Amino acid sequence: xxxxxxxxxxxxxxxxxxxxxxxxxxxxxxxxxxxxxxxxxxxxxxxxxxxxxxxxxxxxxxxxxxxxxxxxxxxxxxxxxxxxxxxxxxxxxxxxxxxxxxxxxxxxxxxxxxxxxxxxxxxxxxxxxxxxxxxxxxxxxxxxxxxxxxxxxxxxxxxxxxxxxxxxxxxxxxxxxxxxxxxxxxxxxxxxxxxxxxxxxxxxxxxxxxxxxxx
Ligand code: GRF
Numbered sequence: 292x293x294x295x296x297x298x299x300x301x302x303x304x305x306x307x308x309x310x311x312x313x314x315x316x317x318x319x320x321x322x323x324x325x326x327x328x329x330x331x332x333x334x335x336x337x338x339x340x341x342x343x344x345x346x347x348x349x350x351x352x353x354x355x356x357x358x359x360x361x362x363x364x365x366x367x368x369x370x371x372x373x374x375x376x377x378x379x380x381x382x383x384x385x386x387x388x389x390x391x392x393x394x395x396x397x398x399x400x401x402x403x404x405x406x407x408x409x410x411x412x413x414x415x416x417x418x419x420x421x422x423x424x425x426x427x428x429x430x431x432x433x434x435x436x437x438x439x440x441x442x443x444x445x446x447x448x449x450x451x452x453x454x455x456x457x458x459x460x461x462x463x464x465x466x467x468x469x470x471x472x473x474x475x476x477x478x479x480x481x482x483x484x485x486x487x488x489x490x491x492x493x494x495x496x497x498x499x500x501x502x503x504x505x506x
Contacts, residue, residue, distance in 0.1 A: 296476035297322040299371040301379040306333010307461065308377035308398055308468050313340045315469035318476035322369045325362060327381050363387050373475060376430060377468070383430055393482045395430040396475075398468050400460050402442055403428060407435035412457045416447065423447050423456060425464045427471045429482060440480065440487045442503040443467040467502060 296319040300309050303326060313321060313336055324337035329346040337344045345365050352358035359381075366374060367390060376383075376397040383395065401411040403426040415423045424444030429437040443463040447456060474480040479493035489497070489506050497504045 296320070296372045297369070298373045298375050298472065298476075299323045299325060299366055299369045300337075300375045300377050301325050301327075301366075302331055302333045302377050303328050303380040304331050304333060304378050306331065306336050306378065308464055309333045310336040311465035311469050312375065312377065312472060313337070313342070315473070318473045319373075322371055323365070325365055327358070327362065327379070333378070359384055359387070363390060366390070373472070375472060382434075383432075385432060388430065388432060393429060393485050396427055396440065396471070396482075397430050397435070397437070398464055399426050399428065399435045400457070400464065401435075402426060402444055403435055403439060407433075412460065413453045416451060416453060416456060420447050423460060425460050425467055427467060429485065429487075438486060439505045440482070441467060441471050441497065441505070443501070444503070466500065470496065470500065470502065 298319050299322050300312060302309050302324060309324060321342050323343045323345060324334060326334055326346040329348045334344045334346065347358050347362045349355060349358050352361065363386060374391050374395040401415065402424045406414050422444050424442055426442045427440045429440065431437040443466060445459050445463060471480065474493050475482060479490040481488040487505060489504055
Protein backbone atom coordinates (compact mmCIF):
# COMPACT_ATOMS: atom_id res chain seq x y z
CA UNK A 292 0.00 0.00 0.00
CA UNK A 293 1.31 3.42 -0.95
CA UNK A 294 0.74 5.24 2.32
CA UNK A 295 2.89 8.30 1.66
CA UNK A 296 -0.22 10.18 0.65
CA UNK A 297 -1.82 11.24 3.91
CA UNK A 298 -5.23 12.84 4.13
CA UNK A 299 -7.21 14.39 6.91
CA UNK A 300 -10.99 14.00 6.98
CA UNK A 301 -13.27 16.69 8.40
CA UNK A 302 -16.71 15.63 9.58
CA UNK A 303 -19.64 17.04 11.53
CA UNK A 304 -21.98 14.10 11.98
CA UNK A 305 -22.85 10.55 11.00
CA UNK A 306 -19.57 9.78 9.24
CA UNK A 307 -20.68 7.11 6.79
CA UNK A 308 -18.44 8.60 4.09
CA UNK A 309 -15.55 8.63 6.56
CA UNK A 310 -16.22 4.93 7.14
CA UNK A 311 -16.16 4.22 3.40
CA UNK A 312 -12.78 5.98 3.20
CA UNK A 313 -11.45 4.00 6.17
CA UNK A 314 -12.66 0.72 4.67
CA UNK A 315 -11.34 1.41 1.18
CA UNK A 316 -8.09 3.27 1.78
CA UNK A 317 -5.60 1.60 -0.52
CA UNK A 318 -3.26 4.30 -1.76
CA UNK A 319 -3.66 6.79 1.05
CA UNK A 320 -3.57 6.87 4.82
CA UNK A 321 -5.84 8.87 7.10
CA UNK A 322 -3.61 10.97 9.34
CA UNK A 323 -6.41 12.38 11.48
CA UNK A 324 -10.13 13.03 11.64
CA UNK A 325 -11.18 16.50 12.74
CA UNK A 326 -14.67 17.53 13.76
CA UNK A 327 -16.39 20.76 14.71
CA UNK A 328 -18.83 18.65 16.74
CA UNK A 329 -17.34 16.68 19.65
CA UNK A 330 -20.48 14.53 19.70
CA UNK A 331 -20.28 13.58 15.99
CA UNK A 332 -21.10 9.85 15.86
CA UNK A 333 -18.70 9.36 12.95
CA UNK A 334 -15.71 9.98 15.22
CA UNK A 335 -16.24 6.45 16.52
CA UNK A 336 -15.32 5.00 13.13
CA UNK A 337 -11.97 6.77 13.29
CA UNK A 338 -11.40 5.73 16.88
CA UNK A 339 -12.19 2.10 16.07
CA UNK A 340 -9.65 2.23 13.25
CA UNK A 341 -6.96 3.75 15.49
CA UNK A 342 -7.02 7.07 13.61
CA UNK A 343 -6.30 10.13 15.77
CA UNK A 344 -9.32 12.38 16.29
CA UNK A 345 -9.49 16.02 17.26
CA UNK A 346 -12.72 17.86 17.92
CA UNK A 347 -13.30 21.55 18.29
CA UNK A 348 -16.19 22.67 20.42
CA UNK A 349 -17.27 26.24 19.79
CA UNK A 350 -17.98 26.59 23.54
CA UNK A 351 -14.29 26.10 24.32
CA UNK A 352 -13.29 29.21 22.39
CA UNK A 353 -14.02 32.90 22.90
CA UNK A 354 -15.32 33.26 19.35
CA UNK A 355 -16.05 31.26 16.20
CA UNK A 356 -12.98 32.71 14.44
CA UNK A 357 -10.83 31.50 17.37
CA UNK A 358 -12.27 28.04 17.03
CA UNK A 359 -11.71 28.04 13.27
CA UNK A 360 -8.12 29.19 13.81
CA UNK A 361 -7.53 26.22 16.11
CA UNK A 362 -9.02 23.86 13.54
CA UNK A 363 -6.79 25.29 10.82
CA UNK A 364 -3.73 24.94 13.05
CA UNK A 365 -4.57 21.29 13.73
CA UNK A 366 -5.10 20.67 10.02
CA UNK A 367 -1.71 22.20 9.20
CA UNK A 368 0.03 20.21 11.94
CA UNK A 369 -0.96 16.99 10.17
CA UNK A 370 0.74 18.18 6.94
CA UNK A 371 -1.86 16.44 4.79
CA UNK A 372 -1.50 15.88 1.06
CA UNK A 373 -5.26 16.40 0.81
CA UNK A 374 -8.03 17.76 3.03
CA UNK A 375 -11.24 15.77 2.62
CA UNK A 376 -14.59 17.21 3.67
CA UNK A 377 -17.07 14.41 4.37
CA UNK A 378 -20.24 15.94 5.75
CA UNK A 379 -18.39 18.90 7.27
CA UNK A 380 -21.06 21.51 7.93
CA UNK A 381 -19.01 24.62 8.40
CA UNK A 382 -17.96 27.34 5.98
CA UNK A 383 -14.33 27.03 4.89
CA UNK A 384 -12.74 30.43 5.37
CA UNK A 385 -10.26 32.05 2.96
CA UNK A 386 -7.31 31.46 5.30
CA UNK A 387 -8.06 27.72 5.28
CA UNK A 388 -8.42 27.73 1.48
CA UNK A 389 -5.13 29.59 1.10
CA UNK A 390 -3.36 27.11 3.37
CA UNK A 391 -4.32 24.21 1.09
CA UNK A 392 -4.54 25.47 -2.50
CA UNK A 393 -6.22 22.91 -4.81
CA UNK A 394 -5.99 20.41 -1.95
CA UNK A 395 -9.48 20.48 -0.43
CA UNK A 396 -12.22 18.24 -1.79
CA UNK A 397 -15.84 17.79 -0.77
CA UNK A 398 -18.62 15.33 -1.51
CA UNK A 399 -22.09 16.73 -2.12
CA UNK A 400 -25.36 14.82 -2.58
CA UNK A 401 -26.50 16.22 -5.92
CA UNK A 402 -25.39 16.46 -9.51
CA UNK A 403 -23.80 19.88 -9.17
CA UNK A 404 -24.24 22.58 -10.31
CA UNK A 405 -27.85 21.50 -9.62
CA UNK A 406 -28.96 21.72 -5.99
CA UNK A 407 -26.10 23.20 -3.99
CA UNK A 408 -26.81 23.59 -0.27
CA UNK A 409 -29.18 21.46 1.79
CA UNK A 410 -32.30 19.33 1.17
CA UNK A 411 -30.97 18.20 -2.19
CA UNK A 412 -33.01 15.00 -2.43
CA UNK A 413 -36.33 16.63 -1.61
CA UNK A 414 -35.67 19.43 -4.07
CA UNK A 415 -34.68 17.01 -6.83
CA UNK A 416 -37.90 15.01 -6.30
CA UNK A 417 -40.06 18.13 -6.13
CA UNK A 418 -38.59 19.28 -9.44
CA UNK A 419 -39.40 15.93 -11.05
CA UNK A 420 -35.77 15.14 -11.89
CA UNK A 421 -35.22 11.88 -13.77
CA UNK A 422 -31.62 11.55 -12.55
CA UNK A 423 -29.95 12.45 -9.28
CA UNK A 424 -26.63 11.61 -7.66
CA UNK A 425 -23.53 12.96 -6.00
CA UNK A 426 -20.50 15.05 -6.87
CA UNK A 427 -16.92 15.27 -5.66
CA UNK A 428 -15.48 18.72 -6.23
CA UNK A 429 -12.63 21.01 -5.31
CA UNK A 430 -13.61 23.43 -2.57
CA UNK A 431 -13.57 27.14 -3.27
CA UNK A 432 -15.00 30.14 -1.43
CA UNK A 433 -18.57 29.46 -2.60
CA UNK A 434 -21.12 26.96 -1.33
CA UNK A 435 -20.70 23.76 -3.41
CA UNK A 436 -19.39 25.76 -6.37
CA UNK A 437 -15.86 24.39 -6.82
CA UNK A 438 -14.52 22.63 -9.91
CA UNK A 439 -16.11 19.24 -10.44
CA UNK A 440 -13.90 16.15 -10.28
CA UNK A 441 -16.37 13.24 -10.63
CA UNK A 442 -20.03 12.36 -10.29
CA UNK A 443 -22.12 9.21 -9.86
CA UNK A 444 -25.80 9.14 -10.73
CA UNK A 445 -28.92 7.02 -10.51
CA UNK A 446 -32.50 7.10 -11.75
CA UNK A 447 -35.20 8.74 -9.67
CA UNK A 448 -37.91 6.07 -9.41
CA UNK A 449 -41.65 6.76 -9.54
CA UNK A 450 -42.23 5.62 -5.96
CA UNK A 451 -39.16 7.34 -4.51
CA UNK A 452 -39.49 9.45 -1.41
CA UNK A 453 -36.76 11.56 0.10
CA UNK A 454 -35.47 8.70 2.27
CA UNK A 455 -35.32 6.10 -0.48
CA UNK A 456 -33.58 8.46 -2.89
CA UNK A 457 -31.14 9.62 -0.19
CA UNK A 458 -30.25 6.00 0.61
CA UNK A 459 -29.58 5.20 -3.06
CA UNK A 460 -27.42 8.30 -3.48
CA UNK A 461 -25.51 7.56 -0.27
CA UNK A 462 -24.53 4.16 -1.71
CA UNK A 463 -23.18 5.97 -4.75
CA UNK A 464 -21.24 8.33 -2.48
CA UNK A 465 -19.61 5.40 -0.71
CA UNK A 466 -18.29 4.11 -4.04
CA UNK A 467 -17.40 7.39 -5.68
CA UNK A 468 -15.53 9.09 -2.85
CA UNK A 469 -12.94 6.36 -2.09
CA UNK A 470 -12.37 5.89 -5.80
CA UNK A 471 -11.63 9.59 -6.27
CA UNK A 472 -9.34 9.83 -3.24
CA UNK A 473 -7.40 6.68 -4.18
CA UNK A 474 -7.06 8.00 -7.74
CA UNK A 475 -5.75 11.34 -6.50
CA UNK A 476 -3.28 9.54 -4.22
CA UNK A 477 -2.01 7.47 -7.17
CA UNK A 478 -1.80 10.59 -9.35
CA UNK A 479 -4.41 9.12 -11.68
CA UNK A 480 -6.29 12.33 -10.98
CA UNK A 481 -4.14 15.46 -10.67
CA UNK A 482 -5.59 18.61 -9.15
CA UNK A 483 -2.58 20.90 -8.88
CA UNK A 484 -3.64 23.27 -11.67
CA UNK A 485 -7.13 23.67 -10.28
CA UNK A 486 -8.57 21.72 -13.23
CA UNK A 487 -8.56 17.96 -12.83
CA UNK A 488 -6.41 15.92 -15.18
CA UNK A 489 -7.14 12.22 -15.52
CA UNK A 490 -4.80 9.38 -16.48
CA UNK A 491 -5.82 6.75 -19.03
CA UNK A 492 -6.36 4.42 -16.08
CA UNK A 493 -8.67 6.88 -14.32
CA UNK A 494 -10.65 7.40 -17.51
CA UNK A 495 -11.07 3.65 -17.99
CA UNK A 496 -12.02 3.06 -14.35
CA UNK A 497 -14.54 5.90 -14.42
CA UNK A 498 -16.11 4.50 -17.57
CA UNK A 499 -16.30 0.98 -16.11
CA UNK A 500 -18.08 2.27 -13.01
CA UNK A 501 -20.34 4.74 -14.82
CA UNK A 502 -18.75 7.70 -13.10
CA UNK A 503 -18.81 11.01 -14.94
CA UNK A 504 -15.49 12.85 -15.09
CA UNK A 505 -14.67 16.32 -16.35
CA UNK A 506 -11.56 16.22 -18.57
C1 GRF B 1 -23.40 13.19 2.69
O1 GRF B 1 -24.63 13.09 2.01
C2 GRF B 1 -22.47 14.13 1.97
O2 GRF B 1 -22.64 14.09 0.59
C3 GRF B 1 -22.89 15.48 2.51
O3 GRF B 1 -23.18 15.25 3.85
C4 GRF B 1 -23.57 13.90 4.04
C5 GRF B 1 -22.67 13.34 5.08
O4 GRF B 1 -23.04 12.02 5.42
N1 GRF B 1 -21.86 16.46 2.30
P1 GRF B 1 -22.07 11.15 6.31
O5 GRF B 1 -21.78 11.96 7.57
O6 GRF B 1 -20.82 10.90 5.52
O7 GRF B 1 -22.81 9.90 6.62
